[in-house]
Amino acid sequence: YVVGVVANVYNRGLWREMEPVMFRYGNPEVVGHVIASAPADKAMKLKASMETIYRDMFPERVPNSRCMEEEMVEANTVNNNIVKMFVFLGVVALLLSATGLFTLVSLNIIKKMKEIGVRKVLGASSGNITRVINTEFVIILLIASVLGGYGGAFMSEMLMSSIWDYYQKATITTMIISATIMFISSAVSIAYKIYNTTRLNPATVLRDE
Numbered sequence: 001y002v003v004g005v006v007a008n009v010y011n012r013g014l015w016r017e018m019e020p021v022m023f024r025y026g027n028p029e030v031v032g033h034v035i036a037s038a039p040a041d042k043a044m045k046l047k048a049s050m051e052t053i054y055r056d057m058f059p060e061r062v063p064n065s066r067c068m069e070e071e072m073v074e075a076n077t078v079n080n081n082i083v084k085m086f087v088f089l090g091v092v093a094l095l096l097s098a099t100g101l102f103t104l105v106s107l108n109i110i111k112k113m114k115e116i117g118v119r120k121v122l123g124a125s126s127g128n129i130t131r132v133i134n135t136e137f138v139i140i141l142l143i144a145s146v147l148g149g150y151g152g153a154f155m156s157e158m159l160m161s162s163i164w165d166y167y168q169k170a171t172i173t174t175m176i177i178s179a180t181i182m183f184i185s186s187a188v189s190i191a192y193k194i195y196n197t198t199r200l201n202p203a204t205v206l207r208d209e
Helices: 040-057 069-111 113-121 126-163 172-198 202-206
Strands: 002-009 019-024
Touching: 069 113, 069 126, 069 172, 113 126, 126 172
Parallel strands: none
Antiparallel strands: 002 019
């Protein structure tokens, strides 16, 4: 006899899709699980009582009881650990990117020192010199933001779909926020270097020993 039908049930948390479940009466020899609902403060008493009843019904079996919330707690623990791992990897990648960009800007400044000195002598402003130094890197960062955003969204989709059936997908807002963080970190990492370059005495650069 069917006693209930539920359209969507999380049998495995967010790891699998929701499935329909049918509840029906069964003979004692085919009973596999007994489920009961109780307030949190009476859960342990109910657990002990159910184990006693279970032993009386099935003396040849050992009762194995657990709270259904433990499944969700375990799933949440795994999810939180994965999130922490992704955040850590993201921070490390951001630091490495900022360090690499700082190195490239420094090498580019060294290569253009005489040009910067000539521009200073001819009256170029700090903004003009900053534009000369940063133009190619801004273009590179814009291209990297577009390609990296779509590539990252595609790869995260593949990774997350291999773990969960229900998850928050990457959106345009996510890409914009990521690109903004990258540009801010890049600006912070090279601002001091560019500031010192714009204040450089051109006589020091153009002097020929």
